[in-house]
Amino acid sequence: MMVSPATLAATAPLALEHNGDLYSCDHFVEPKFRLGNIKQQHMVQLVASDQQRAFGNAKRDTLPRYCRECEVRFACNGECPRNRFVSTPEGEPGLNYLCAGYKAFFKHIDRPMKTSQAHSERNGQGQDRSGTQTGQPAVDHDARSD
Numbered sequence: 001m002m003v004s005p006a007t008l009a010a011t012a013p014l015a016l017e018h019n020g021d022l023y024s025c026d027h028f029v030e031p032k033f034r035l036g037n038i039k040q041q042h043m044v045q046l047v048a049s050d051q052q053r054a055f056g057n058a059k060r061d062t063l064p065r066y067c068r069e070c071e072v073r074f075a076c077n078g079e080c081p082r083n084r085f086v087s088t089p090e091g092e093p094g095l096n097y098l099c100a101g102y103k104a105f106f107k108h109i110d111r112p113m114k115t116s117q118a119h120s121e122r123n124g125q126g127q128d129r130s131g132t133q134t135g136q137p138a139v140d141h142d143a144r145s146d
């Protein structure tokens with residue numbers, strides 16, 4: 001699947017330093033995650049680079065089984081990799097230390113969210129992830145792959 005640089009830029013919290021250095025994420029401003037410098041290369045090329053794509057894919061590919069089989073993964077997806085430093089009950093590393101809270105929260109809001117979504121669909125309107133009315137069909141949250 002092709003993803004446009006604009007889409008990548010919109011979904012990745014890039015970090016741009018004062019000297020033009022661009023990093024994959026504002027939580028990973030380290031040499032390993034430096035994409036390049038916008039004074040030497042166009043920002044679009046850096047955002048669409050294989051390195052940045054791999055950074056995004058790693059969020060999915062490094063999820064422990066506990067997350068991959070989680071009933072609220074569609075909403076949580078393991079959250080930010082910087083917070084994945086504890087082990088699952090089975091001892092697999094890579095679990096988010098905030099897991100219990102996320103699981104409780106997303107289960108708690110599941111019913112009201114479904115009610116809200118059904119209401120929007122009945123009225124021919126959808127909502128984006130921020131809850132803003134879009135006038136478009138509602139988003140299928142189960143289809144989220146990242």
Ligand code: SF4
Pocket residue numbers: 066067068070071072073076077078079095096098099100102103
């Ligand atoms: S709630 Fe916990 S197990 Fe489920 S996806 Fe999030 S971090 Fe993983």
